Amino acid sequence: AASGIGLATAKLFAENGASLFLVDLDQETLVSEVEKLREQFKTGIAFQVVDVTAEKEVKKSFEYLTKIFGGLDILISNAGNAIRGKIGEVDSATLRKSFELNFFAHQTLASQAVQLFQKQKTGGVLMFNASKAAFNPGKDFGPYALPKAGVIALMKQYAVDYGKDGIRSNAVNADRIRTKLFTKEVLAERSTARGLTPDEYFKSNLLETEVFDTDVAKGFFDTALAEKTTGSVIVVDGGNIAASPR
Ligand SMILES: NC(=O)c1ccc[n+]([C@@H]2O[C@H](COP(=O)([O-])OP(=O)(O)OC[C@H]3O[C@@H](n4cnc5c(N)ncnc54)[C@H](O)[C@@H]3O)[C@@H](O)[C@H]2O)c1
Structure with a gap:
């Protein structure tokens, strides 16, 4: 939540009075952004430096957030990174690394969250940051698109398995958002490829x-509050028919 979509989402929830527990790998940026948020908003904001691919760290952070806020x-x-490679040639270490962040981290977080929701007997909301790549993969972007497609399947599985417990599960698919994910190199490559x-x-x-x-x-924010919506993909990309769920 130290930058890009995660940070913008944190701000919107804070603006609307939500208490926040923010995690990121990038300690320096996270600390400085949390300081700014605390100056701007009166709501409770806690944070922790967590590598979401490290299952033990994630489990500990859920214990910590439960101590601070009493629950979730x-x-x-949200965390993710655009890892590239031509699918027939990419080394398996790169592909696996991408799955750790772009798929398994989502599973670790969601699994911890539903266990907590069930203990609380409150129901709850799971939201995943997937990508248009889940439906409309870009050339040489297989290592990113494959786990993101998995995230859509994961979101649906949680909706199916936990709907009866009042737990909703949805995903947001964005595309072409000017964040740190678009390094100079990625941006130059993607834009020049399209002229x-x-x-x-x-x-x-x-x-x-x-x-x-x-x-x-x-x-x-809107989907988190849409009380009768689960198992859905909300698309925020300005419109791209090739990337529309089908
Ligand atoms: N920018 C886009 O066009 C776009 C489009 C579709 C989907 N997305 C998705 O949005 C999400 C957020 O990306 P963004 O565009 O805001 O980029 P970003 O680089 O600004 O933000 C990603 C954040 O994730 C953090 N992070 C990376 N690895 C981590 C780890 N192992 N543990 C904890 N934190 C980690 C980074 O430090 C960073 O703060 C990603 O899942 C990305 O795939 C982005």
Whole structure:
């Protein structure tokens, strides 16, 4: 939650009075962003440096958040990274590394969250940050697209297995959001491949308008509050028919 979509989502929830427990791997940025959030909002904000791919760390952080806040209402499973490679040639270590972050970390977080929701007997909300890549994979982006497709299946499985316990599970699919995920190299490669400047690239959708991290945050916020919605993919990408769920 130290940058990009995670941080924008944290801000929107804080603005609306939610208490926040924020985790990220990047200690320096997380600490400085939490300081800014605490100055801006009166709501309770706790944080911890956690590698979401390390199951033991995640378990400990759930114990810590339970001590601080007494429980959990909404999980936003957001961390991810765009790992590239041509699928027939990529080494298995790269592919597995991507699955650890872009799939298994979501499973670890969701599994901890549902166990807590069940202890609380409160129901709860699971939200996953998937990607348009789950439905519309980009060329040489298999290591990212495959686990993201898995995240959509994971989201549905939680909706099926825990709906009766009042636990809702949904995913947000974004595309082309100007965050740190678009390193200079990735941006240059993706935009020039389409013959576009970076600015044109970010606007190349049906609405011909750039989509921001704050727009994606709204997707998370609105869906978290949509009490009768589960098993769904909410798309926040300005419109891309090739990436629409089908
Ligand atoms: N930017 C886009 O266009 C886009 C599109 C679709 C989906 N997404 C998804 O949105 C999510 C957020 O990405 P973003 O675009 O905001 O990028 P970002 O790089 O700004 O944010 C990702 C955050 O995740 C953190 N992180 C990475 N590995 C971690 C780990 N092992 N443990 C804990 N934290 C870790 C990073 O430190 C960073 O703060 C990702 O899951 C990404 O796949 C982004």
